[in-house]
Amino acid sequence: MHVFYSKERKGNILILEGGEVKHFRVRRIEKEEEFGVIYEGKIYLCKVEREEKSRVICKIVGQLETKEPPKNITLYQCITVELKTMDTIVRQITELGVKKFVPVISERSFRKKEIIKKRLEKWKKIAVEAMKQAKRPVHLQVSEPMELEELEPIHEENIVLDNFYEGIKVRNVNLTAENFGIVVGPEGGFSEKEGRILRENGFKSVILEPYTLSKFS
Template sequence: MHLFFPSEKRKQFFLISGEEHRHLRVKRIHIGEEIGVIFEEKIYRCVLREKKRDFSLAEILEVIEPRQPQPDLTLYQSLTHHIATVDFIVQKSVELGVLRFVPLLTERSFRNLSAIERRIQRWKKIIREAMKQCGRAYPMELTAPVELSNLEPVHELNLLLDSFYEGVYVKDLNLEGVKDVAVVVGPEGGFTEKEAELLREKGFLSVKLKPHILRTETAAVVAAGIIMNLAGS
């Protein structure tokens, strides 16, 4: 079932217009066919009743309230110098159920703030498209960039992904009953020794993946996937 974001809700109908309406026309969905609509963190099963040049109307058949995965996972992702790589991480984070995505500025990360701001607008679009692709009803929060020096262990479990430190393996974590997790992922080349030590002194727990040292985009996705699955989501 194809999913769309509506322009507005009108009693038992959704109005679909603009870019979403263009997508509906491209997919050649006909009157009488069922579609899904994402609205206010719910998915509505609908049937297409009208299809005009500039808008469509879909009638609500059923409301589906998907269960939000646990734990609440915040991903602090260092920005790679090839900034387009982060597009992939954002997309997969949505699919995996990450609740919050925080771009992280480190000594070795990409730091052009004007370029990052432009990229954030692209990431917002990627989040919407990924929600439609994977059937996710609630949005992933995307924050402004944060300096690593300002990070504090404010979550129930605060993890530092560091392949160069003798930490525990992510797969061996006991997440029973844990509802709020953060994982900090470094850039190409990893964190500097000073950065990693700073976070450990603040209370972040060093963890690693095995058997090999992974690229930052791979590490972020693998770590998030393991954490969500260990928690039973």
């Protein structure tokens, strides 16, 4: 089933606008065909009421059962040197149900804050596309970039993943926790100093042994 995304509801009507209209027309939805529309954390089953030049008016005929993400996860992702890799990360974490995404500037990450800020809009768009495809009813929250030193352990479990020599194993993380803050380095990992700062600031190192993973491309 095709899924679209609406920002406007009027009674029993959901309205598609902008890129969603284009997406709708590409899909060639038939008159009586049912499709999904995501609106404010729910997915509604809809049919076309009528098509206008720049809008599609959809009639709600039902509601799909939506599924909560199993955990409340915030990903603090150091910006990869190859910015394109971030696009893939945003898409995949949306599908996986990560709640919030915080781009982080670290020593070995891409560091030009102005360029990163300009990418935020692109990442939000990618997250919406992935949300539709994955039938995820809630948005991925995309935050403003932060510096690594500013990160605080505000979650129930606060962990940092890297090829550290010291740290706990994944199986020793408290997996019954509901709230996780996870810090992930860029392609070159963290510097020793950064590893120390994160640990001192209250993040637990988790060792991802045994092998070296390449970045996905």
